[in-house]
Amino acid sequence: MRYLFFICLVFCYITNINAQSQPWQGKFEPIDNMIAAPNSYRTASGAPGEAYWQQRADYKIKVVLDESQNTITGQETITYYNNSPDDLSYLWIQLEQNVNQKGNEDFGNFNNSLKDGMTTRQMQFLTRAIEFPAGYSISYIKDSHGKAMTSLVNNTMMKVVLDTPLKSGESLTFSIGWSYPITDRSLFFLSREGYEYFPGDDNTVYLIAHWFPRMAVYNDTEGWQNQQFQRLGEFALEFGDYEVDITVPEDHIVAATGTLKNPEVVLSKTQQNRMEKARSSFDKPVMIVTREEAETNEKTKSKTQKTWQFTAKNVRDFAFASSRKFIWDAQAVQLPTNTVMAMSFYPKEGLPVWQEESTKAIKNALEVYSEATFDYPYPVAISVNTSNVGMEFPMISFNGGRPKNGKMTQNAKAGMISTIVHEVGHNWFPMIVSSDERKWMWMDEGLNTFLHQRTIAERYPDFNSTTPQSIVPFMTGDKNILRPIMTTSDNELLTQFGANFYQKPTVGLQMLRHSIIGKELFDAAFKEYANRWKYKHPNPADLFRTLEDATATDLDWFFRGWFFTTDHVDMELTEVKWFKVYEVGQNIEHQKQNIQMKVEMDEPAATAADFSSGPEVIKMNTTPDQAYGGYLSRLDEDELRQQLSGKNIYEISLKNIGGLVMPVTIEWHYTDGSSEIDRLPADIWRKNEYEVKRTFIKTKEVKAVKLDPNFEFADTDMSNNSFPKVETASQFDRFKAKQSND
Template identity: 75%
Template sequence: MRRLLFVLLLVCPFLSFNAQNQPWQGKFEPIDNLISPPNSYRTASGAPGKAYWQQRADYKIKVTLDEKNNMILGEEMITYHNNSPEDLSYLWLQLEQNVNKKGNEDFGSINNNVKDGITSRQMQFLTRAMDFPAGYSIKYVKDGEGNNLKTLVNNTMMKVKLNNSLNSGESATLSIAWSYPITDRSLFLLSREGYEYFPEDDNTVYLIAHWFPRMAVYNDTEGWQNQQFQKLGEFALEFGDYDVEITVPEDHVVASTGTLLNSESVLTKTQLNRLKKAEKSFDKPVMVITKDEAVDNEKRKSKKLKTWKFKAENVRDFAFASSRKFLWDAQTVKLPTNTVMAMSFYPKEGLPVWQEESTNAIKQALEVYSEATFDYPYPVCISVNTSNIGMEFPMISFNGGRPVNGKISNAAKQSMVGTIIHEVGHNWFPMIVSSDERKWMWMDEGLNTFLHQRTVAERYPDYSSVTPKTIVPFMNGDKSILRPIMTTSDNELFNQFGMNFYIKPTVGLQMLRNSIIGKELFDEAFKEYANRWKYKHPNPADLFRTLEDATATDLDWFYRGWFFTTDNVDMELNNVKWFKVFEENTNIEDKNNSSAVKIAANEKGATEAQKDFSNGPEVINMMDTPDNAYGQFLSRIDEKEIRKELSGKNIYEVTIKNVGGLVMPVTIEWIFTDGTKEIDQLPAQIWRRNEYEIKKTFIKEKEVSKVNLDPNFEFADTNMSNNTFPKVQTKSDFERFKDNKSNP
């Protein structure tokens, strides 16, 4: 071995230079230096370790919705369990409503272009010309004994200094009273909650979310996750149980996270009977509140109040919607291990499409996601209609999409159904597989979009869905402004985060499933990841390691290129040489041999670029293997048999160049002169020894008329015009090829 290394260094002295002076970062090197190392909390297999821990926060909340003043007033008691090995002298809580305060550090920075012809609403986003009150007013924060606790508020985070240290393994109780003005959703870009006003009937739909002071995550990888909320990066939250009492106007209907505990007190006998009927309806929704009843309800404007009581177990958040405008339908969905009530709440403005599609979309999502990961574990799954939004919370989501005068285009309907599926899907990622949205948006949006698109493809085959072709324009963009997927949530360019955090991870997972690992093995691995990290807090390294651990597949090359770089796929089919072998006993060293002269001429001609196969094959004259070529081996191969097996066969040498920089498996389509086709697939490892150019030899019985790379467009190749041989000569030729071959 030492002698071989010495010879290599003599032949290739640059190897020694690289080893001594440069960290080798080839495309197939491990990504160990790019991800956090394994430890007793998170194992090298990608699973939680024996020492894994996470905190817990249980909530008891009483809240009142003041419709007259558009205010939320609440009191909560938090029981915080310190399961960490550290003692804590202070706690951090999230105050997301403060993001709406004027002067907030993020105000106006998401999209701040002033231009000629700007709309009044866009100027409102930028300048807040029409001011409004926003943000928390904290009345008190007390400990379990009723003693006041000192607090420090830094924008959207509140630090609570404990009177006594919270030791490892112990729990502490906080009591907090607060209020805040509910904001008009139409005044904000990226509005995730607030109210929507309907002037025609002078009513309001309230979406109440990140409405109470919530415990921030404290974990083993970064301690307190106390990054400020800046609208793009969402939330990192602890699991716990919730007891919530929601007091609203008497004629309001409340849709909420959790199980309704006092249905007899808040619903009429007719509504109760309909709800019980829905519990046995598996084939279609039952109207709990009809259009006529909702329209009549809009006129009441009751001054009295009513309290709805809900309980939710093992959730990481809690949200609700309230309005007198709601129609309500419900249907039961039977899963292998759970029965779920799927329900939709919507104003009359959502008819007819919401009554026709919303609850059915919930059902489709519940079934596909459950099959792909684990059965949906909660008792209800709710979709609430509002405008210009898609936002998720445990058991409930707020979803946009409405007809205009009762009519909706097919494209708008597809978008609406897709939004509902997507937001329902967030129950799995990140509401149960609870990744850190504020740091790694792609871990919830990308994984969820992957299953969302799978649901659309399987249950709505006539709808458009994401494929590798979708990402091509983005991947082919300006590398000076593109950023890798592994960019933290709030640092992505606003006009790129959709592609980078939603679509690119989705396409990457589609490639792994359909073309690199295979569906059966990938599906097992993806399910393994979901179940390993159910009700826990995974990081990117945990996902990467689990997919490798559960498939026995080296994927570091894929992670490195797809997640950590902005390289794109552009494989060029540079050349295809055609050879034939004839069984004859000649000697290449015999210069007088006519065959040898002919071969020499062909080889000289072969140095020129080949345009097609019209000149016929080059002829190979095979020599007998000299004895010294065997080294110390005494056995000999059967020379005549080899020549016989190859005689008359077509041998094709393919040269492929990596132009885009991103290595991928190679799929080669052979089209023969008789019109038949054949596919050869080469793994990405074909690029290991040369990341820029590869040659591969194939034997074919038939003569080839055309060769194509990536014929089914599996790998998001950004330039299909260089994927065929003979070379595409005209744009129309390429367009025909693209139309025929780029749609899987």
């Protein structure tokens, strides 16, 4: 016996030690151990701290686009400001064009299996059998005195070694000369930039992005940003001011980040007058370059050049597009604190849809996003037509969607408009609220898609939108390969990329706004986050903490389940019991007979499949005095019995099968044909995360009960959400059938 007792003590001790070393991670435990601790740089409220800092880089760039050779040649001067508390002995610079070099570490990653029946383009993606030049040639790196600086290139990153450490609070000016061959966008999978050739008129549209050596981010949470560019993960960049001179063939039209400083040099007098008219045209676009003028340009093929000069203040990047094919329209958009020029550039192949819809879509995005966050602060917002893909940069985006022979289906048109809204919306996330896209892609794609879908719902209600239903097929996927939202972009499977980084965060924010927090509180909190972190670098913890701080709501349970796990929502309505209270003074057998009760009071009732057997009877006994303890007052039992007299009491049993806790919405259908909804918070699962019971008092008799009737919480199996059980196809089955038909 003593031996057994000793063994029990040892077992309890070991269990206790394991519990201390491996804390229990319940669904309602704080996520403090899963996110970075607050400090003087980033506060526990989710706001930047009093000691918050970030680096800055200003650029002066001169670049020449050589159309005959399809090359870019440039010289840039960078002034880098070390606002960190650290002395820096070297700098890291991004060289994204090196990703296109053969032998790059991610070459062939997206299409890496051979199969019978491959297209020639798929085979080119995989093998690069047709070779082409790519990547930077660095001609010099010099300090402000003209002295050569030592550098080392590691794939898409370049280390510049400093002779003397750059001390905290100081700045450094240096220059780089470089060139690279512009790549044919059709030769790359997921190509966001390069050139598109039009053989019909022997012309080219150039989309020039991540084109100049750029400073990597150095911050308080990571030091130097150290993830290579592998196409899926995008960018982490510092803010700064830009002065950019772009030299192109004389008959080209250039669209770019920033303000055009020399319109009198690069635009005709007629074009300048049209632009002036557009500045006060708030109801429709004004044509700056017409189709007829663009088609004339297509035939000229000028051999002389001209230089377009742009400036941009407080942006984290710079991009431009150039072509003699461009048609150009512009319209003024009045926001509460700013007037913005919305402009579209497109070849004739984009007509008529681009002329009809592109600038209108920009305007819609500017208005909805500004209302939801802060007024768009920049002078222009530009949409440039491309053959496919959509890609965002400050003030300018390259957007897919092009008619065939001047026609588009309604679905294709909706996709084009949605792309424009989405890419313009990226000006807020991450171009201003500047999260690290390479590390936390969901922070820009998810937040932006959330507002993009809000824009579609408000301005294009006939278009399909992302809803909780949209994410169900993904959530029911194979848990062996599913990954949580909190996964870095380059580690996500391509087949899951859109669902996990775009749709799932969007649905999560929709749930918070519509069903968990409420629109008024959520909208104010989301706006608080955007304003706290505009022109700064937020991390996931800053978003999570701000949403809790600005709503006075504990959301750790939601963030833990939705962002850090691959659990799904599957709530089961296992049982509904119906009761009535025995009324004092009435013969209980007579009461049973009246309500057609056929159970013995002392025996547990069998599980009922519906309400046809009538209610069980509850006999309430008088509370004995000892149950009150030291209290001298007594419950008014007559009043209690009177309040319950004739009422229907329902006990609902719920199971959490999917693992993800959520609020519970219950729809009651009464025998008189009416219905009502009760809402229970997610807190009902705190004591038991797997099974709960709840009691409701109803005046009317219930005919049927349903969970999540409006499909607010992405429940993956609606067939177990009803009582009595519904034998027909579940709501989810009908949704899947509709998807396949669409």
